[in-house]
Amino acid sequence: MSRLPHPAAQHPLLDRILASDGSLPFALLRRHGGTEVEVLTGDVVDADLLRDIPLDGAPVLAVVPFRQARERGFTVHDDGAPLRCLLVHESERVPLSDALAALPPRPVAAEPLGFDIPDDEYAGIVRRVIDDEIGQGAGANFVVMRRFEGRTSAAPVPTLASWFRALLLHEVGSYWTFAVHAPAPGTEALSMAGATPERHLTLHDGVARMNPISGTYRHPASGPTRDGVLGFLSDTKENEELFMVVDEEMKMMSALCPDGGRIVGPYLKQMARLSHTEYLLEGRTTVDPREALRLTMFAPTVTGSPMENACTVITRHEVRPRGYYSGFLALFEPDGARAPAELASSGPTRYSLDAPILIRTAYLHDGGRVSVPAGATLVRHSVPEHEVAETRAKAAGVLTSLGLVPRGAGADAVVDLNAQAGVAEALSARNRQLAEFWVRPQDTATTTAPSATTPGPTELSPLAGRSVLVVDHEDQFTAMLAHQLNHLGMNARVVRWDAVTDVLADDLVVLGPGPGDPRDHANPRIAAITRRIQERVTAGRPLLAVCLSHQVLAGLAGFPVRPLTSPRQGLRIDADVFGTTAAVGYYNTFGARLTTIVAAAADNPVARLALEPSADADGVLTALRGPGVASVQGHLESVLSADGLTVLDALTRHLLGTPAEPSWARTP
Template sequence: MNCQVSASQALQIISEHETSYALILRQATPDYIDLLIFDASTVEDTTQIATDDEATKLVLLPYRSIEERGFSAQDDKQPILTCTVSQHYVTDRDEFESLVAGPIGHVENFEFDISDAEYADIASASIVEDIGSGLGSNFVLKRTLQGTLSDSSNASLLGLYKRLLQREAGAYWTFLVSLEDRVFLGASPERHVSLHDSIVAMTPISGTLRAEGRRPTTREVQAFLADQKEADELLMVLDEELKMMASLCPEGAAVIGPRIRRMSNVVHTEFEISGRTSANIGRVLRSTLLAPTVVGSPLESATRVIHKREPSPRGYYSGVVALVEPDGCGGQSLDSAILIRTAEISRYGDVCISAGSTIVRHSDPDSEAQETRAKTAGLRQVFEAEASLDASIGQAMTVRRAVVSDFWLKSTTERALNRHRFSGRTCLIVTAEDDFTHMLAVLLRSLGFYVDEQPALDVDELPADRDLILFGPGPGNPENKTDQRIVSLHRLIRSALLQRRPFLAECLSHQILALELGLPIARLAQPHQGEQIELPLWNRQATLGFYNTYTARSLTPFVHSNPARHVRAILHPDSEDVAVLSGTAFASTQFHIESVLTHNNDWLLAELIEGVLSRSETRTTKKVDRGTSVPIS
């Protein structure tokens, strides 16, 4: 039970526990500040965090926690901090601000660890070498602002916290965590994950308008909302977090938004996603390590790019600060924020503020460097309170929402209306290091399938007891025979063709299928990473989401394909790029059926499956029809 105390009592309690307290202003309770007194300890991994007792805990996860998922990170030995709360108070925010006084330190000689030009060079290299080679669609690369605080006393820290409260009104959490060896002071705009009454929720934020310490004009916000690069960034991270939610919520997550979030120096766009789960807090935390909004997509590949590109370890930047507490009903609840817009202050006064920018295929490297400046500025500059949105901005947000898949905007009840279509059928998803497969599983379940997933490297033979096999997407070059994941997919898809097993293949697996059928693969001059493209499919215009650097091409109408004859291809209009392949017992797509960029996801998937399960051999024709079926003999 939280005890309410006056601000003067709160300050007295803090004075008695200067290296073991936390102050948290949460978006859900904007008039009150949580004051936590705790005993801090460290653990090696999240499995050692006891989340099954009745104690309240404050947990800080460093970036290297992502290694628990088998992903890459520079190991800087930063520990997982677990703070067992012995006293939990709440105090009035206005009264607290009025009573906090005393000296406030200032930072001297603020400098970035790498210059604007150096950061731009790193971003340029990533665009060409990482995105350009198909390693992923977006990567968040950070740099760090460093300086020295002239006064790191507790009175000074409280003064800085007060100033942050007054200047940064758009945060999800505004917090001060004081430990024996360091202090975290931050105003994070982004919820990492929450869990209340079996409802798990995340708030992916991306797309940035630099406000430079002022309120942007309506015209500036409208231009920001119309910027395709900014829209792409948000939709890509929405896709990535829906993957995470799909692994926790069998029926998937519902999407609300987009919305605007104003900070002192930047304006962001965000979605809210939520779903019902049976997972406990420990599993929720582990399954969401870490937010794609601060890492990239696909997540596993992005961690390797970060390891290669960033000059120094991340420490706690992009990690998580989480509060686990009893829910009053015999269970526990979880609330957490991403450790961004956060200063880490040593007891010697050393200050580090890290910020990253999302690098996509059409990023301007110099502009991305300036974005990191704007994000770090929010801890130090004057903030103007959020005002009501101009009506025209609301209309622009409606336009943004219109590009999002209707399936993910539906409730789980609405999604279940088509469950009868394939009720009782079974499907194995063969995964290839892209958690888009979790979203595919949600789609399949909504159509009535029983679904399980297995990595390609772990599949020796295709199981005989599945009605359908789905070979999933993943990063990489489909012709890279040094990658055992690619080799395994070639072997399994070749086997499925020879056995005439009903199967689907998507993106990377679609390209591998094309190679097995004798089609050439080409690297795109401009990758389609997170790009929404309209194509005519089956006598209707379809809006489709693409995440590819490589493409199969049908250079002639006829290609020999001994394992599967009478193959049809649907091509992009005015090009030889293959969007869809279909044969007697299979179909494949270059686009991502499950993506928020793809409309009518469930209809598209059902059409493909029904064709695979019921298709008889089609008659060969000789005409290449742009945007329609093209037989390949």
């Protein structure tokens, strides 16, 4: 017997919202495959900073714009988009079938206008980013946005309600499907509906989870196929794209979670018009959820890496502000528990957090303008025409649901890609490239003995308790480096390059990686690296230089530094490190060359060290070492560096004068 809808009286809040004139704030949410729609209403307030979001015991839904990246000191177009909060005073849960019966049966009429940036112009932007940014060492990958635009004369409430129903029916695989309407006096109402595939961050019972999604299989018009998805899973560009964003989000997890994080997956997320690959990252933290959001602004899947420079690159190539695209919704919910025991029983309520990324979302602006932003991840292998097609595919799920573009014949084809022969094996094969260190749970307090593959601290370790200053040059790989150094028994802390006051006090200084041209000594970061190398070397104090800092050190030692023929951004290489092969992840556009050493100035303390070089078959330096000095081109901390921790252990033992260096030879 078919189930009859509930009487309308059983869902009074939903009915009140659907009958409202647009003055009533509301949110309709269906979370990660749930069988109910959550209906929320309350008061709207705006906050200046994330820390100002009012958590006073009631649930809060915050809508966070991209401009909030300024809280981290990043460069962004500041369009004044408010950090808008819905303070929830009333809520109800409506069975999905009842909600579908109550919502408008078809999307309101809307006129499509097309993309604000034409295909050929967007392709030109892609080429410039590849050549002028990735090709000049600005970073590994960047996301550039454009918008599909339209217009409608319909009122906000029926528009959003009809969009929400259409997305519930036609989009699959969403993390959240939602509609939010948040009017505020004197400003434009914030009105949106979307079906986002990606969790940014959740916090519950002290466990933080992030969900990097990258790599896109665009379903053909006739529908997805086994051969198509297997080709996607074996594509080098798509594979490297995912590992780059995993590395970037593991930087965030290392900063957020004292014991680091671990990688779970990968998985294939299938949606109506395309599919993605994804991992799940998890770790434990006690950080306030608002601060956790600040530390993780914004997802590399919608910005790029390294994060700070990605925001600068976005500002250079996107002429219009992003608004809420690539920001996030953030639902703060009281979890029924109080803060830790030392607080009084009347202390603050502890909150859980569920924050999806604002992508695959349609916005309704004042005057009936409609916009659907979409972006493509640009890497060294990107083909401009393919990236144009990717933005179309990413917008298509929302656009077809809303009736702004026609539905293709295969748009509703039902093919379970995860059930196809070979898919599970192809996904599992990706983990052969990952470092075991980041796949298993991490605990810096563990005191396990080092082994040939996974060294760790011991009570008698000569590294135990050594103080380490890790200098960050605008690339948070330093958070992962510090976590590994702590795992080896040392006491490492990270300080930004322009906040360092003393580089001589610590037992070891690690000068970290960063974007840019290592030959540009007019750049304040490069000048600071040069100065600090000379200070440590002159004082005879142990020094380790990584990637950009390695290149600066090599230049001081007299080795010529030049751009590589092809950038090594997100590559895992079996590198020769002083005669032994080690699997290490690389993120570099420049390289020091093993050629005749250029004469150095007589007052250059590095040139007098006669550093021992190690190089690959192309003559690019992989490492340098000498008394109290070492450097590596690769990122030993990367998730791609299967042998990274063991190499780091060996180099720090060398630098700190311990009697033996363990081998980092790979086990066959």
